[in-house]
Amino acid sequence: MAEIKFTTSLEHNIQVLKNIFKNDNTFITRIAKNKNGLICAICFFDGMVNNLAINQSIIRPIVSCYESKVTAETLAETIIQINDSVVQPDLNKMLSAMMYGDTVILTEGEDKPVVVNTKGFSVRSSSEPDNERVLRGPREGFTEAFMTNLSMIRRRLNDTRLKFSFSRMATHSQTAVCLCYLEGVTDEKLVKEIKKRLDKIDLDGILDANYIAECIRDEQNSPFPTLGTTERPDVVVAKLLEGRIAIITDGSPVVLTAPCILQECIQANDDYYLPVMQASLARIIRSFGIMLSIIIPALYIAILYYHAELLPTRMLLALAAAQKGVPLPPLWEIFTLLIVFEILKEAGTRTPGVIGSTMSIVGGLVLGQSAVSARLISAPAVIIVAIAAVTGLAAPKLQNAALYLRFILLVCSALFGLYGLVLGLSSVLLHLCALHSCSIPYLLNLLPRVNAHTEDRTIRISWRKMKNKRFIAERGKK
Amino acid sequence: MKKLLLLIICLLMLTGCQQTKNKRVELNQNAGQILPISALAIDKEDNLYKMTIESIRQDSLDGEVSPAYFSVKAENFSDLFYNADMMLASRLYLSHASIVIISEDIARFDIDNLVNSLIERPDARLTIRIAVAENSTPDEILQAPSVTDGIPGMALSSLLEKRTKDQTFSDFPMFRILDYRLNGRDIALPVLILSDDGHVSPKSNIIISSDGGVKYA
Incomplete structure (x- = not known):
């Protein structure tokens, strides 16, 4: 200045x-x-x-x-x-x-x-975030307007202990960033740690929350998210009540929350707005879906290449028949199809609505069907990749991790069969065990050794039975 | 990093030894393609063992599953499998074989050698059933036209399984034969007969003692 x-x-x-x-x-x-x-x-x-x-x-x-x-x-x-x-x-x-x-x-x-104060620039009105839709529950989403976003949180949390701590960051953009937490609920060490990390940020401009996320997150090289992101004020408030911190960036509808654990990546926003049984079942299906998405291409290759004896005779014959006349070996088929799927997904994301859906039909259905008819690829390979793609959508927060792990496990399976797959999965588990988000174990609530005395784990528990609702905060006090 | 490396090495050890013979298979490449075998029929002719192999194939996804037969001869069981392997561009694959039909002679005097030869193969399962052919040669039983409900070998195996479940016949898969023979106990194998109308059915059990003596039950 x-x-x-x-x-x-x-x-x-x-x-x-x-x-x-x-x-x-x-x-x-x-x-x-x-x-x-x-x-x-x-x-x-x-x-x-x-x-x-x-x-x-x-x-x-x-x-x-x-x-x-x-x-x-x-x-x-x-x-x-x-x-x-x-x-x-x-x-x-x-x-x-x-x-x-x-x-x-x-x-x-x-x-x-x-x-x-005469601020009067035009801002987008609040709408439901496209990538965080819910079946039931509030439809409000954050906008790019900083103060409006803060008001959405304040409106839901009438507590004098709710604190908004402002600072301006980045040399040129001087972007307003707000650290939001519930005093007395959030661990003080956590607040200090986040403030320390924010102070270290040295950028020319901050145009989105991800600029900050990249600078302050733990384990930069991990495919798993160690900082939570949401565009929904109700989710932010729920996380504040659990003892987390929210970081609101001016000009971005995305709010960062810390710490982020694996459990919340499997949860959906409307888990707590749906009946307990329905939400629990959905949570189990989601966990199964994401596992299937990561493992199924690797498992298919491992069994087909090294462990054909595991297949029932009829299935083996059907797979062998499907492979007849196909020029590519199964591994390359799966590899190519996974890459094509990622390209289609990327292109679909960037294309406007109507063209996007047309492209999905042409890319997914027409191209897939034609390739199978022309015997360029086999039908089982298309089915396997389709299953991996569809089940991967069950837990959107883990899509990035699923993408990397799918390819890594595929290579492990192609090299060593089921042994390779088990080895790859064990390595992923080791990585997860070693992973922390703001000093909180990433597998909190999912493994016995990192249990935080909360009843809400894989199965969603009703509010009436939940005694400890602030497990992050409680963990921090230990 | 050191810890991770150590753990990976430990994990590799824990998973056991990878079978060196369990080679990688490409289903659409002839050189590595596997030829699933559903049944074997073994007999003795002119001091040579003759093995008829029933392989199964399906040419397209909407095509029928059909059996194909070929025979090999050798002086011992190991050579039988070796010769069969040498005849094929693809790999003889016994993982899906469910039944071995043998003659009474082999059942009485060569059952141990046969079981040992099968065990030597990494792809053969210990659950293969062994049946004895009576009044016909094993390959006649295997190729009997009336049994062909899909794949004859698989149909015969299913039939025997059904009959052992209702306890009409003793259940003697290969692992039990091995166990009983090692302990010097008698084994009971189902006997298959071919009727005049070409129908194969289990008739009785043949009980074979360790010295080769037989009785029917």
Whole structure:
């Protein structure tokens, strides 16, 4: 930020600001005078402010007041009719505020500006996040507007212990970042640890929460998420109640939560909005689905290549018949199809809605069917990859991990059969055992040794029976 | 890293030894392709052992499963399997073999050698049933046209399984034969006969003592 200094000369102060923002046509300075000779300069950025508020609550009171000379304090406290107006002696903070939609009022004979909250830039209205849809429960989602996002959390959590700790990050973007936690519920060490990590961030700009996530997350090379992400305020509040911390980034609808454990990757947002039995069953199916998605291509290759004796005779014959005339060996078939699927998925994500669905039909159905008919690939290989792809969608938070593990296990199986598969899975388990998120074991609640005395594990338990709802916090206190 | 390496080595040890003979198979490559065998019929002719092999094949997903037969001769059982392997471009694959039909002579005097030869093969299962052919040669029993409900060998095995479940016949798969013979006990094998109308059915049990003596029950 530029070094600036104001004097008691209004003209000089205006010129200082104009010099700083020269060649910037959105910077506007409006001079307001009253009959008794009071002159004020109102500085703001076009498009960032609420014009009505400036006209009615700043210009009108100044023009209609009777003072010929006022101090900055008088101006802020008695003349300006806006709830948030302060004298800001720190000129760097004044500039930051002005660039973020606040209005600066300079007056003759004062070297301290008054900063008035007149933010009025347009923001997207709240809608249900596309990638976190629920069958039942709140439909509200975060937007790109920082304060709106905070209000969504505050509205759901009427607790004096709810804390929002602001800071500005990144050299150029000076992005507002808010650390949100429940004092007394969240472990203090965790708060300190996250603050320490945030302080170390040294970036030019932060345009999304992922900029921060990459800088502060544990185990950068792990395919498993060690920081939670959500676009839903109800999820953030639920996590705060469990003793987690939320990091809200200005300009991003994605809120980070820490720590993140494997258990929450298997949970769905509406687990707690559905009846216990339904949610528990869904949770079991999800766990099974993601395991199937990771293992099935590798298992198919292991059995086909090394352990054909495990197959019933009819199935072996059917598989052998399906392979007849196919130019590629099964391993390369699966490998190619998995890559094609990932390409289709990537292309589908980036393509607009209608074209996206057309492409899915052409890519998935027509191409797959034609390739099988032309005997370029075998039908069982298509089925296996389709199962892996569909079951992988059961736990969206683990999709990235599933993608990597699918390929790694496939190679292990192709090299050593079922032994390779078991070896690969054991290595994954070892990795998970060693993994921590903000000093909390990643397998918390899933393995006996890292049990946190909570009843809500693989099976969802009803609220009536749940005694310990703050397992993250309790764990932190140990 | 050291710990991880150590654990991986330990895991490798824990998983046991990989069978060196259990080679990788490519189902669509002739050189490595496996030829599933459903049944064997072994007889003795002119001091040579003759083995008729029933293989199963399916040419397309919507095609029928059909049996195919070929025979080999050798002086001993090990050579029988070796010769059969040498005849094929693909691999003789005994994992899906469910029955071995033998003549009474072999049942009386060569059952131990036969069981040992089968055990030597990594792909043969210990649950293979052994049946004795009466009034016909083993390959006639195996290829009897009226039994062909899909694959004759598999149908015969299913028939024997059904009959042992209702305790009409003793259940003597290969592992039990091995166990009984090692302990010097008598074994009981089902006897299959071919009727005039070409129908194969289990007739009785043949009880074979360790010295080769037989009686029917």
